Amino acid sequence: MPLGVNGGITENNLSAYLLAPVNSTSYISLDAGTLHAGIEQAIAAKTFEAPAEVVLRRYIKAYFISHPHLDHLAGLLLNAPDDTAKTIYGQPACLETIQTHYLNWASWPNFGDAGAPPALNKYHYQRLTPGAETPVVGTSMSVRVFPLSHGKPYESAAFLVRNQAAYVLYLGDTGADAVEKTEKLHYLWQEVAPLLKTHKLKGIFIEVSYPNEQPDSQLFGHLTPRLLLQELANLGQFSGAEALRNLPVIVTHLKPTGDNKARIQQQLQRANNLGLKLIFPEQGQRFLL
Template identity: 60%
Template sequence: MNNNLCCRLRRLGAGGMVVLTLLVCSRSSAGQPNSQPTFTVVPLGVKGGLAEGNLSAYLVAAVGSPAYVCLDAGTVYGGVEKAVASQALTGAAGEIIRTSIKAYLISHAHLDHIAGLLLNAPDDTPKSIYGLPGCLRTIQSDYFNWRAWPNFGPGGTPPSLGKYQLRELVPGREIPVENTPLQVQTFVLSHGRPFQSAAFLVRSGRNYLLYLGDTGADAVEQTDNLRQLWQAVAPLVKARQLKGVFMEASYANSQPEKQLFGHLTPALLLRELGVLAQLAGPEAMRGLPVVVTHIKPTAGNEKDIRQQLREANTLQLRLVFPEQGQRLEL
């Protein structure tokens, strides 16, 4: 088995079916694997565009809690079905969406990060959508407008159905995620200047999970957004409180910088995490789980990205390549 992962076997029912849960080992203060997870993560979609049934969306809950927040929502229903089939979730897909997903955190309003939310809105229950102000304005004015889709928002083109409350996030301010035990702090990312995306630092107790929406590298985007993020989380890395980083690598290293469109390659991803290592210390980075997201599913791209990341992994990160519907514990 991949040495970046631990595993847990559970035997279910009289038929004796065995279910495998991937356990992305957290680290003790000595850098050794610690089997006590803090977060349950169910990937509903892991790809970056093209694969219509497998677009960015990750359910996250505190371990032992049935209350999930959905980080982005490119694919929802199809991903829940896959998770039910693998025993990562239990129940009917529609009921899970209505009752187990308590809120959405949307990094930006591109369709591959929000299509699943829109398509399932007619059958969903009232809940909140959290995002940066520009993201929420796009959702309300460009989607919930009775032209692209019925107005399930609280304002905009009447009649507003008010199923979703749009809750603006203030960068740097931590707030509770309603109906969950989780807290979230938001950071601004650059996704092809001047377009913004967001990173979400999710807290459960004293431990954290960091999810980055689509982002370009600081040098390419000519910003310092990622450096500011790394400065904020470096103390958590040092203290072994950061359980994992979800970060994109959309294209292989052969992609020209002028055609990245606000995305990362393996080389750029590792360069950025090298900045974090400078701030937190290389030893603190060793074994840090990095869940690689948003890989474009074009021919040969994923194979190249995996190989390039593994070959250049001098930081000794725990590289994790998530699979749709397969539960992770961090």
């Protein structure tokens, strides 16, 4: 359930995706750039029948923040006064930034359970360690985290979410290994390839921020259609190319400046020789994996 899909400019439509098992209203929010405006769009589309405050307060059980840039965090901060007690999951450096620079009484009240006193104890910070699977409180899901490179020295995260034997992979902002001079995506693909090969991986959320015309020197830790397809071809080296066919790939974080979104979609569709099932999500419109 996309509450926000864009990678900038439109403050009422920034990265946030609700994920839950089929027939469940126990959602986790994968990033939280936009919350209330996206919930209102979902209600208008009859995706949700409950009032917005019920969705925010009762349906969303936890937040997973890939990195602390505002286009992935602003909705959580702005809605905190009306929210209920929940857990914020993330890598230690990400949570430290939220605690120190946002929920600190100078930028915003401290709704956390640590940091500048008095702590209001609405949100619990749950630090995720790569390699460990962590149960998600209030849901039947669990998660593993993988570090990503988002333009040196910044770090982002991927979340591998499991419900029983089914998995979904969500990547926050990330650059390609070849551009970032790292092997973080290489390691991630190695880890998830067995799940893809056995049809347990039901979909991948991954960003494409710029069209192919954007120079590598101005990507700032993001992907283009060309780089995305190269990276997924690398995944296919581990899983076998056939495993990629009809894999749902949800394309996130398109920057809406000018005709960027249309060009990105065209470039991906024309070059999709991997047989991927490309999904371009729309705010408030539910889809199943």
